[in-house]
Amino acid sequence: ETGVTQTPRHLVMGMTNKKSLKCEQHLGHNAMYWYKQSAKKPLELMFVYNFKEQTENNSVPSRFSPECPNSSHLFLHLHTLQPEDSALYLCASSQDPGVNEQFFGPGTRLTVL
Amino acid sequence: DAKTTQPPSMDCAEGRAANLPCNHSTISGNEYVYWYRQIHSQGPQYIIHGLKNNETNEMASLIITEDRKSSTLILPHATLRDTAVYYCIVRPAGGGNKLTFGTGTQLKVEL
Numbered sequence: 003e004t005g006v007t008q009t010p011r012h013l014v015m016g017m018t019n020k021k022s023l024k025c026e027q028h029l030g031h032n033a034m035y036w037y038k039q040s041a042k043k044p045l046e047l048m049f050v051y052n053f054k055e056q057t058e059n060n061s062v063p064s065r066f067s068p069e070c071p072n073s074s075h076l077f078l079h080l081h082t083l084q085p086e087d088s089a090l091y092l093c094a095s096s097q098d099p100g101v102n103e104q105f106f107g108p109g110t111r112l113t114v115l
Numbered sequence: 116d117a118k119t120t121q122p123p124s125m126d127c128a129e130g131r132a133a134n135l136p137c138n139h140s141t142i143s144g145n146e147y148v149y150w151y152r153q154i155h156s157q158g159p160q161y162i163i164h165g166l167k168n169n170e171t172n173e174m175a176s177l178i179i180t181e182d183r184k185s186s187t188l189i190l191p192h193a194t195l196r197d198t199a200v201y202y203c204i205v206r207p208a209g210g211g212n213k214l215t216f217g218t219g220t221q222l223k224v225e226l
Contacts, residue, residue, distance in 0.1 A: 004158070004160070006158075044216045044217055044218055044219075045159070045216040047213060047214070047215075050213075058213070090156070092158050092159075093158075094158070094159075100208075102147070102149055102164065102204075102206050102208070102214060103149075103161045103164070104159075104161065104214060105161070106157075106158030106159050106160065107158050108157055108158055109156070109157070109158050111156075
């Protein structure tokens with residue numbers, strides 16, 4: 003139990019669906035992240051939020067839309083995804099920007115049909 | 116950021132020490148060595164980090180060579196639950212939020 007929770011843990015969606023992934027951290031951290039991990043590939047950083055402001059978008063397609071309403075919650079809104087977007091989506095948090103000890107959630111296993 | 120090189124896989128008998136090497140020959144003076152691990156289908160877990168002195172915590176020990184060009188993560192008494200992919204990452208302290216995970220070392224602990 004890392005103090006970072008993600009829901010749902012598993013998600014199957016069609017290419018025309020709209021869904022959202024939710025992340026919540028109970029650690030009082032100020033920075034939150036979305037990562038993508040495709041099969042047999044290293045983790046890829048997608049987005050970074052520091053004090054609720056997006057500070058990094060790692061060339062992520064617009065069909066992925068992040069939202070950070072407060073320092074404890076982070077969402078990833080999904081629409082018109084492709085089968086190649088099937089992956090494990092991981093959320094993480096750290097105390098402050100620049101702190102490299104990141105705490106990860108268990109991830110959401112996404113399958114796009 | 117300095118590039119790291121790790122063996123793709125290692126085996127270790129349960130109860131024995133697991134020594135995981137990492138080469139980072141281009142490391143800069145202000146860069147720390149971080150270790151994370153990822154158990155299958157879970158999120159990565161921070162283990163330890165260090166600059167130039169050896170470090171120890173409840174999970175592991177980190178030995179950094181004097182020239183800082185390589186390091187070894189030591190799990191003193193490996194258990195089956197230590198089976199995971201171990202990542203060595205080099206980053207400056209306060210260097211922003213971008214942790215770059217490579218392919219790591221798949222450690223398999225066996226009976």
